[in-house]
Amino acid sequence: MNPKNNWNARTIAVHGGARRSQYGEMAEAMYLTQGFAYPTAESAEARFVKTAEDEFIYARYGNPTVAVFEDRIAALEGTEDAFAAASGMAAVSGALTALLKGGDRVVASRALFGSCLYVLEEVLGRYGVHVDFVDGTDLSQWEAALASPAQVVFLESVSNPTLEVIDLPKVCKLAHEAGAIVVVDNAFATPVFSQAVQHGADIIVYSATKHIDGQGRCLGGVICGPRELIRGKIEAYMKHTGGAISPFNAWVMMNGLTTLELRVKAQAESAQKIAEALEGHAAISKVLFPGLASHPQHDLARATMAGPGTVLTFDLKGGKEAAFKFMNALKVVLISNNLGDARTIATHPATTTHQRLPADQKVTLGITPGLIRLSVGLEASDDLLADLLAALDAI
Numbered sequence: 001m002n003p004k005n006n007w008n009a010r011t012i013a014v015h016g017g018a019r020r021s022q023y024g025e026m027a028e029a030m031y032l033t034q035g036f037a038y039p040t041a042e043s044a045e046a047r048f049v050k051t052a053e054d055e056f057i058y059a060r061y062g063n064p065t066v067a068v069f070e071d072r073i074a075a076l077e078g079t080e081d082a083f084a085a086a087s088g089m090a091a092v093s094g095a096l097t098a099l100l101k102g103g104d105r106v107v108a109s110r111a112l113f114g115s116c117l118y119v120l121e122e123v124l125g126r127y128g129v130h131v132d133f134v135d136g137t138d139l140s141q142w143e144a145a146l147a148s149p150a151q152v153v154f155l156e157s158v159s160n161p162t163l164e165v166i167d168l169p170k171v172c173k174l175a176h177e178a179g180a181i182v183v184v185d186n187a188f189a190t191p192v193f194s195q196a197v198q199h200g201a202d203i204i205v206y207s208a209t210k211h212i213d214g215q216g217r218c219l220g221g222v223i224c225g226p227r228e229l230i231r232g233k234i235e236a237y238m239k240h241t242g243g244a245i246s247p248f249n250a251w252v253m254m255n256g257l258t259t260l261e262l263r264v265k266a267q268a269e270s271a272q273k274i275a276e277a278l279e280g281h282a283a284i285s286k287v288l289f290p291g292l293a294s295h296p297q298h299d300l301a302r303a304t305m306a307g308p309g310t311v312l313t314f315d316l317k318g319g320k321e322a323a324f325k326f327m328n329a330l331k332v333v334l335i336s337n338n339l340g341d342a343r344t345i346a347t348h349p350a351t352t353t354h355q356r357l358p359a360d361q362k363v364t365l366g367i368t369p370g371l372i373r374l375s376v377g378l379e380a381s382d383d384l385l386a387d388l389l390a391a392l393d394a395i
């Protein structure tokens with residue numbers, strides 16, 4: 001049922017992975033079932049010996065609704081297969097734990113989402129995996145770290161919240177020379193702007209909670225990659241340790257994929273407009289957005305991604321006090337910590353998502369007291385801009 005490779009993304013997003021029951025329903029059916037009945041004892045035995053495509057055993061292993069979501073996202077991303085997970089972190093931790101064992105070495109970029117950092121520093125270390133961190137934007141650090149063998153390279157292609165863009169083609173090449181599998185957390189690049197597979201990434205992980213749902217309803221995640229790894233080590237680990245996505249959430253996510261490109265492109269267009277309008281504002285010391293010429297990796301972002309993303313950050317000159325005054329004055333934009341939602345969201349990373357980070361690491365990563373992360377939604381960009389400018393005036 002996999003779509004032909006010559007379909008365009010918009011067509012895959014609508015029809016990819018579709019399965020129809022004997023009723024020929026138009027909208028994908030939601031199979032809210034844990035298990036599956038077998039016509040005979042012999043067929044149950046046969047299925048446990050070898051499960052064919054579109055045969056299921058138990059929803060922790062797989063489910064027809066989940067399979068549509070997995071096939072659709074794999075086809076969009078351009079990977080052979082995908083395994084859906086309960087959340088973005090179930091996908092990140094599942095992929096890493098499935099691929100690694102005690103004594104292995106990971107090289108990772110330092111600018112990471114807090115929970116990713118926890119898995120690398122606290123969890124993997126406990127089981128004897130050695131993790132070396134590098135400044136992801138400094139190729140010489142990748143070169144030095146990957147001069148010795150490693151089993152996995154882990155990075156966020158665009159980092160949360162510092163929007164560092166990693167040179168995927170070069171890092172993937174170095175990683176492969178060191179014998180490593182490249183695992184990319186691609187949440188900020190989104191499946192719409194991702195070219196990770198073309199640049200050599202082996203495993204691409206998404207928090208589907210973000211743009212794929214896109215309306216802030218459900219948690220979900222997905223691990224995309226070659227069939228040998230997805231249906232090998234990764235499926236084995238995921239199905240036995242319980243990271244499966246709920247069929248209901250998979251149904252929401254598969255429908256999210258249908259409109260993903262339209263939403264993300266509209267959000268990115270507004271983000272570009274807002275970033276350009278805020279750059280140079282008297283209350284702001286710096287605006288960061290991969291789509292601005294002033295972004296340190298602007299050219300790299302243009303060369304390696306099909307678009308700039310939907311998240312920008314800006315640093316308020318007045319520090320935390322200004323940041324809080326600004327946020328409290330917003331009327332359209334909501335204060336929250338999610339991103340990729342249809343609703344525009346302002347976050348103060350230093351006191352929320354990245355609160356636990358030690359002060360020196362916040363400085364290293366550029367998570368300053370005045371830093372605001374703005375996830376641009378689907379409202380009219382003029383209304384958003386008016387709201388942001390009025391809140392800046394309120395400082």
Ligand SMILES: *Cc1c(COP(=O)(O)O)cnc(C)c1O
Nearest residue numbers: 087088089113160187207209220
């Ligand atoms: C949100 C996020 C995650 C975690 O996703 P959940 O669905 O919340 O578990 C992982 N990585 C990045 C970069 C994220 O932004």
